[in-house]
Amino acid sequence: MGLLDGRVALVIGGTASDGKTSIGAAIARFLAEEGAVALPTSRNRLKVEKTVEVLHSMRPYESFPDIDLLSFDARDDQALISCCNYIEDKFGPISILVNAQGIITRYDAVATPRDQWESILSVNVLSVARSCQIVGGRMIQRRAGHIVNIASETSLRAIPYVSAYGTSKGAVRLLTAHLGCEWARYNVCVNAIAPGVIVTELNRPILEREPARLERFLQATPAQRLGTFEDLRAATIFLTTCTPYVTGITVPVDGGMSAALFAPY
Numbered sequence: 001m002g003l004l005d006g007r008v009a010l011v012i013g014g015t016a017s018d019g020k021t022s023i024g025a026a027i028a029r030f031l032a033e034e035g036a037v038a039l040p041t042s043r044n045r046l047k048v049e050k051t052v053e054v055l056h057s058m059r060p061y062e063s064f065p066d067i068d069l070l071s072f073d074a075r076d077d078q079a080l081i082s083c084c085n086y087i088e089d090k091f092g093p094i095s096i097l098v099n100a101q102g103i104i105t106r107y108d109a110v111a112t113p114r115d116q117w118e119s120i121l122s123v124n125v126l127s128v129a130r131s132c133q134i135v136g137g138r139m140i141q142r143r144a145g146h147i148v149n150i151a152s153e154t155s156l157r158a159i160p161y162v163s164a165y166g167t168s169k170g171a172v173r174l175l176t177a178h179l180g181c182e183w184a185r186y187n188v189c190v191n192a193i194a195p196g197v198i199v200t201e202l203n204r205p206i207l208e209r210e211p212a213r214l215e216r217f218l219q220a221t222p223a224q225r226l227g228t229f230e231d232l233r234a235a236t237i238f239l240t241t242c243t244p245y246v247t248g249i250t251v252p253v254d255g256g257m258s259a260a261l262f263a264p265y
């Protein structure tokens with residue numbers, strides 16, 4: 001018996017090239033391990049296929065998901081609606097939505113090009129807001145559901161050279177609070193996780209180009225280590241099983257980074 005038996009979870013940005021090493025793919029795995037039918041989506045069809053295969057090998061789907069319908073840009077409302085219709089027809093009502101899609105670029109604030117602001121805000125904020133509306137609207141009708149948005153350490157504190165990304169993640173934290181408050185009366189929980197640094201395809205290029213940056217993160221983390229996917233498991237399960245009285249919050253999973261006034265400890 002798993003804590004999430006019978007639940008259907010849509011994990012947007014839930015894929016990785018090897019099917020495993022991204023925050024969304026790890027979260028999809030944690031949900032499946034607790035018994036949920038976890039359906040990951042993203043733009044790259046190969047990543048979707050690989051991740052679905054990994055999930056299927058762990059916990060076989062009753063019918064193998066349609067990879068094409070799970071492969072879409074999260075900014076495409078119509079593709080998301082078609083995906084939700086397909087999932088609900090085939091697997092049942094979506095009662096868990098995870099928004100793990102995200103992109104980042106590194107620029108001095110003064111030099112960040114307009115198109116970078118636009119793409120970061122459209123993926124990291126607008127697509128999250130729209131999926132909450134589209135899937136959350138269905139949850140409101142059913143008076144049940146858990147939404148988990150992936151925010152970031154940068155939702156809480158500033159760090160150099162990622163002002164567009166940090167702004168987008170601050171918006172995710174506040175979006176989560178607003179929706180959580182507005183939808184509390186419908187038993188739809190909206191919460192977020194703010195991970196510290198976990199090395200993935202997202203940040204590896206930046207961290208490899210600038211090892212001193214990685215060192216500064218380590219120094220700023222009281223736990224004195226980087227995060228792992230496993231660190232996110234308990235927060236994921238908590239925020240997908242919690243009573244509707246837990247809503248609107250962002251849970252940092254960051255080795256104490258956001259709590260520390262001084263570092264290193």
Ligand SMILES: NC(=O)c1ccc[n+]([C@@H]2O[C@H](COP(=O)([O-])OP(=O)(O)OC[C@H]3O[C@@H](n4cnc5c(N)ncnc54)[C@H](OP(=O)(O)O)[C@@H]3O)[C@@H](O)[C@H]2O)c1
Nearest residue numbers: 013015022023042043044073074101102152197198200202
């Ligand atoms: N890694 C960290 O240290 C860290 C820390 C704090 C917060 N986060 C946040 O955690 C989330 C996951 O990041 P990650 O580190 O796991 O990065 P990742 O490995 O690059 O994963 C990002 C996921 O988002 C998908 N994606 C990107 N743009 C998309 C779009 N327009 N439409 C649909 N899917 C899209 C990617 O797949 P496709 O390329 O196939 O679209 C992939 O599945 C992000 O929101 C990130 O900001 C990460």
